[in-house]
Amino acid sequence: MTVMLDMPTLRPDTALAGAPAGTQKPLVVLVYPKVDHEKDYVYFWMPFSLLTIAKPLLEDGRFDVALFDGNQHDAAAWARFLDEHLDRAVAIGVSVMTGGGQISHALEMVRTAKERPGCPPVVFGGPHVAVLPEETARHELVDAVLAGPGQNSMLPFLESVLGRLRRADVPGLITRLPSGELLRGPVNPPRTGLLGAYPWHLLNVADYLRDDPTVASRTLNYVSSQGCVYLCRMCFELTYQRKYSAMQADVLLADVCDLHARFGINGVKFYDADWFVNLKRAVSFCEGLTERDLGLKWAASINPNDILKARRAKLGLLDKVAASGCSRLLMGVESGSDRVLADVVQKDVTRAQVLDVAREIADAGILGSYTFIVGFPGESEAEMEQTYSLIEELRGLAPTPETRVHLFAPYPGTPLYDEALAHGFIPPTDLEGWSRFDYYTSLTPWTSQATVDRAREQTQMRLAPAS
Ligand code: B12
Incomplete structure (x- = not known):
């Protein structure tokens, strides 16, 4: 039986595999929120977390992926990105680490997205989720978290969003049920793999x-x-x-x-x-x-x-x-x-x-x-x-x-x-x-x-x- 959740449901016009030939594939938005560097830290870097997650999604062939790097682009650019992409998005995946102000930037961005009609489910992952998965999952702006390596869990999560897989079967998933209780998927396998030959075209490498x-x-x-x-x-x-x-x-x-x-x-x-x-x-x-x-x-x-x-x-x-x-x-x-x-x-x-x-x-x-x-x-x-x-x-x-x-x-x-x-x-x-x-x-x-x-x-x- 499919477990019903208090997550935004997928709009029928973005339904997956059955999409008629010639229509665009459903889009997965992956976000790396800005990190407030220490005062004299010089650089920000390529968000490998997102590239690593995007790779199996693109290899699967049923999704498009768009990345947004908050270290490169500001709030106005995020609003434009949403104008352009939200219609087609089936999920927004957000990477967060503890500290560096990144979580606050993530929440601001998600709030902006959720103010728009038809915002798809927002799932948090990354080092902070590894540290405190339940506390993160309980936040009102977070629809679900995926603890552990995202390359193992994002595709199953999308399957669940599309009603093809029980949420309880998504590795690393924790999400709030309407009762306020937390629903958990199985443990995300700790071994990762899938690194290298990243989908560089998703970012402008020269900027990094x-x-x-x-x-x-x-x-x-x-x-x-x-x-x-x-x-x-x-x-x-x-x-x-x-x-x-x-x-x-x-x-x-x-x-x-x-x-x-x-x-x-x-x-x-x-x-x-x-x-x-x-x-x-x-x-x-x-x-x-x-x-x-x-x-x-x-x-x-x-x-x-x-x-x-x-x-x-x-x-x-x-x-x-x-x-x-x-x-x-x-x-x-x-x-x-x-x-x-x-x-x-x-x-x-x-x-x-x-x-x-x-x-x-x-x-x-x-x-x-x-x-x-x-x-x-x-x-x-x-x-x-x-x-x-x-x-x-x-x-x-x-x-x-x-x-x-x-x-x-x-x-x-x-x-x-x-x-x-x-x-x-x-x-x-x-x-x-x-x-x-x-x-x-x-x-x-x-x-x-x-x-x-x-x-x-x-x-x-x-x-x-x-x-
Ligand atoms: C590069 C880096 C940075 C960069 C930022 C990244 C960037 N793109 O610009 C910089 C240098 C700015 C940075 C800063 C900081 N960093 Co840093 N950083 C890293 C580092 C070295 C590499 C990150 C990386 O690319 N990893 C490779 C990818 C593939 O792994 P990943 O990020 O873990 O992502 C995987 C999973 O977490 C998960 N995942 C990640 N995102 C998502 C999203 C979704 C939706 C899903 C499903 C899954 C998922 O799937 C990914 C693939 O397996 C890591 C250590 C490490 N080797 O990972 C530390 C690390 C992330 N940083 C850490 C910390 C603490 C910081 C600071 C906050 C330190 C501080 N001052 O307190 C500072 C920021 C504050 C500041 N004032 O500067 C910690 C985070 C610990 C935690 N509990 O969150 C780490 C783990 C280092 C450590 N061992 O302590 N960092």
């Missing part, structure tokens, strides 16, 4: 090329894997519980070469949680890129343990990485205190090992970019001082590394969230509150203004502030 002084003049961001294998206790990836899945080296190389040929990119900035989880893949990619000799520069994230593992396996990793054009490696070090690293973060690495791998990075001629967190629950002043003394030691290396100090932010679903609650942290209670939940500002009662100021002072990056 950046002159990045740490990479190259025409740098594009890219995400080549999802998930992580490490268990750092403050990390959002633990909440997500998605299994690590990555594009294979040859598929990734083919995509990078294609982007080079089609859009003239000369740099790639990988935004994977940890690009080096699979060392065999990393080495194959580097060797392949070196062979192709495109003069491409690239940057990626790395865990100190990846370098230690590569050493044990005698892979000659960093030499290969440097030879293939890698200009910058970003590493979350988190702390200079061995107690904090071991007991609080579970980083599985010591301060001495961090210094050791950072030296190897510098010796390979690669810019190291190191991030730290201060203000963990129970962290002492002396332990924070150890972080600052490690930063000082790192800054003695050549090339001089970038250093960035964040303030601890308790994300629901992480082990440190519970510890933060026990230490007196009071979490936001609604979507708007989570919208303002930024780790650039102090979120926890035990973090003093002096700690905040010191963290800012010790953040030294090579990117020029946006003018």
Whole structure:
């Protein structure tokens, strides 16, 4: 039996597969709301969340997809977009992460859409939904949420909107019933896949090329894997519980070469949680890129343990990485205190090992970019001082590394969230509150203004502030 929901129903004129030949396909609108960057953050990036969701929809062949990037276009452009597309839309999918004001922008956009007659169901997904699916699903402007990887769930969701699948069978779905109770679909499978060869035509790629002084003049961001294998206790990836899945080296190389040929990119900035989880893949990619000799520069994230593992396996990793054009490696070090690293973060690495791998990075001629967190629950002043003394030691290396100090932010679903609650942290209670939940500002009662100021002072990056 099909479950009836308090969702806007599909208008008959937009009914799916039965549409007569020659009529347009039903349209799925995917929205990436604006992120209010920290004051001096220079860039916004290609919304890979939406490209990843759009890909299987287009491959299925029954839908058109239109993307709206709120980082590129303002409220007036959204109104024009709705004028143009709403008639044909069967659903609006909105991506939200916690913080950065993105949720508030999402709600404003949805409110505007819902003021119009015949607005289709609005479904929220993305990192914030992974964190707090039920609270999000209870918001009056949200018709449903899809928790987990959208490439597994959006097509079934559309089938359900069109009455072809029970809502209770849509992976990751949570929606309010008229009674106020929540209806849940089955668990969304954690393994993702389907990455690469994105439908680039949905966006104007040229608008996303950046002159990045740490990479190259025409740098594009890219995400080549999802998930992580490490268990750092403050990390959002633990909440997500998605299994690590990555594009294979040859598929990734083919995509990078294609982007080079089609859009003239000369740099790639990988935004994977940890690009080096699979060392065999990393080495194959580097060797392949070196062979192709495109003069491409690239940057990626790395865990100190990846370098230690590569050493044990005698892979000659960093030499290969440097030879293939890698200009910058970003590493979350988190702390200079061995107690904090071991007991609080579970980083599985010591301060001495961090210094050791950072030296190897510098010796390979690669810019190291190191991030730290201060203000963990129970962290002492002396332990924070150890972080600052490690930063000082790192800054003695050549090339001089970038250093960035964040303030601890308790994300629901992480082990440190519970510890933060026990230490007196009071979490936001609604979507708007989570919208303002930024780790650039102090979120926890035990973090003093002096700690905040010191963290800012010790953040030294090579990117020029946006003018
Ligand atoms: C690029 C990026 C940014 C960009 C913004 C993105 C852009 N397009 O411009 C920038 C640099 C601006 C940014 C900023 C911030 N970011 Co950010 N960012 C990322 C990053 C590195 C990559 C995002 C990405 O493209 N992923 C790849 C895609 C394929 O994965 P995805 O986004 O998770 O999408 C999948 C699912 O979530 C889901 N999904 C997503 N959207 C939707 C929508 C629908 C309808 C459905 C059904 C499914 C769905 O399906 C997708 C495919 O599987 C991620 C970490 C990561 N590697 O994912 C962090 C990440 C998203 N950021 C995060 C955070 C916290 C921030 C900040 C808010 C930090 C802060 N200060 O507090 C800031 C913004 C504030 C500020 N003041 O600057 C967190 C979010 C955690 C959370 N609970 O929401 C992440 C996960 C990093 C982390 N591990 O902590 N970020």
